[in-house]
Amino acid sequence: MSVEGSTKAVVTALCANLGIAATKFGAYLLTGSSAMLAESIHSVADSSNQGLLLLGGTRARRAATKEHPFGYGRERYIYSFIVAIVLFSVGGLFALYEGWHKISHPEPITAWRWVPIVVLLVAVALESFAMHTAVKESNAVRGKATWVQFVRRAKSPELPVILLEDAGALLGLVFALAGVSLTLVTGNGVWDGLGTAAIGLLLVAIAVVLAVEMKSLLIGESATDEHVREIERAIVSVEDIDRLIHMKTQHIGPEELLVAAKVAVDAQDDASRVTRAIDQAEARIREAVPIARMIYIEPDLDRSAAAPDASGTPGS
Numbered sequence: 001m002s003v004e005g006s007t008k009a010v011v012t013a014l015c016a017n018l019g020i021a022a023t024k025f026g027a028y029l030l031t032g033s034s035a036m037l038a039e040s041i042h043s044v045a046d047s048s049n050q051g052l053l054l055l056g057g058t059r060a061r062r063a064a065t066k067e068h069p070f071g072y073g074r075e076r077y078i079y080s081f082i083v084a085i086v087l088f089s090v091g092g093l094f095a096l097y098e099g100w101h102k103i104s105h106p107e108p109i110t111a112w113r114w115v116p117i118v119v120l121l122v123a124v125a126l127e128s129f130a131m132h133t134a135v136k137e138s139n140a141v142r143g144k145a146t147w148v149q150f151v152r153r154a155k156s157p158e159l160p161v162i163l164l165e166d167a168g169a170l171l172g173l174v175f176a177l178a179g180v181s182l183t184l185v186t187g188n189g190v191w192d193g194l195g196t197a198a199i200g201l202l203l204v205a206i207a208v209v210l211a212v213e214m215k216s217l218l219i220g221e222s223a224t225d226e227h228v229r230e231i232e233r234a235i236v237s238v239e240d241i242d243r244l245i246h247m248k249t250q251h252i253g254p255e256e257l258l259v260a261a262k263v264a265v266d267a268q269d270d271a272s273r274v275t276r277a278i279d280q281a282e283a284r285i286r287e288a289v290p291i292a293r294m295i296y297i298e299p300d301l302d303r304s305a306a307a308p309d310a311s312g313t314p315g316s
Contacts, residue, residue: 007158009134013050024119026119034193052080053157073251092203102189103193118158127226138150156254160213179195180192201287234288240280
């Protein structure tokens with residue numbers, strides 16, 4: 001996945017959310033609408049999250065050290081997990097509390113009555129622009145995967161996070177528009193509270209999805225099926241490697257893949273021939289899958305055709 005594309009989507013979302021947050025908060029001060037306050041906090045949380053994603057991307061580029069020999073690639077996953085926590089606590093739980101408070105003590109919107117509608121419509125336009133950028137950058141790497149598959153299988157966390165945040169922001173604006181509009185029409189502040197509570201539930205749901213996906217990446221996910229097939233083909237294409245016995249892969253960062261494989265070689269081959277075969281295999285793996293940065297190949301004797309043991313079973 002393009003780092004430049006991810007960064008562009010994050011920066012676009014950050015600029016949009018900073019402007020939206022200021023506008024929404026101004027509308028809240030004028031009207032006292034709880035939905036506007038919830039949306040203001042939502043945009044502030046989103047802006048903070050995009051700052052965290054940029055920070056994670058910067059820190060992940062640090063060179064490996066003796067203490068961290070595999071580098072810092074997983075910092076991008078760590079900061080994305082923090083994003084989920086911020087979205088859950090600052091965005092979701094605050095909106096739920098504010099919604100409950102407004103439902104318990106409803107107040108109509110009396111001052112500057114139509115300001116929230118104008119602000120929310122402007123916010124929809126800005127969020128749509130940010131969403132368009134995220135979709136465009138995601139389509140460049142999504143291939144034939146559905147959007148659900150893309151979010152679940154992507155190894156770079158930034159685009160899935162931004163996509164879910166922008167989708168949540170647009171849907172949250174719809175809830176806010178509905179709540180504020182019904183409050184203005186009926187004079188009943190309960191609708192404002194219900195819109196706020198809906199925003200809170202939406203943010204909590206998105207945060208849970210993000211947390212589950214980022215936890216999986218933090219634990220360590222294998223290479224994609226396509227990359228696994230390409231690595232296997234690269235290994236078995238080497239003349240002096242008889243077969244691939246087994247292989248394990250793990251992403252230690254979005255663009256860094258660890259490959260560990262055991263291969264079968266002929267018992268008659270000398271050490272120099274085996275070494276050349278392993279070097280060829282490593283070169284072909286890197287050519288086929290450039291993100292395979294760390295490759296460990298262990299040779300073993302091919303016992304698949306060994307004579308049967310006492311039980312009549314061939315050796316392995």
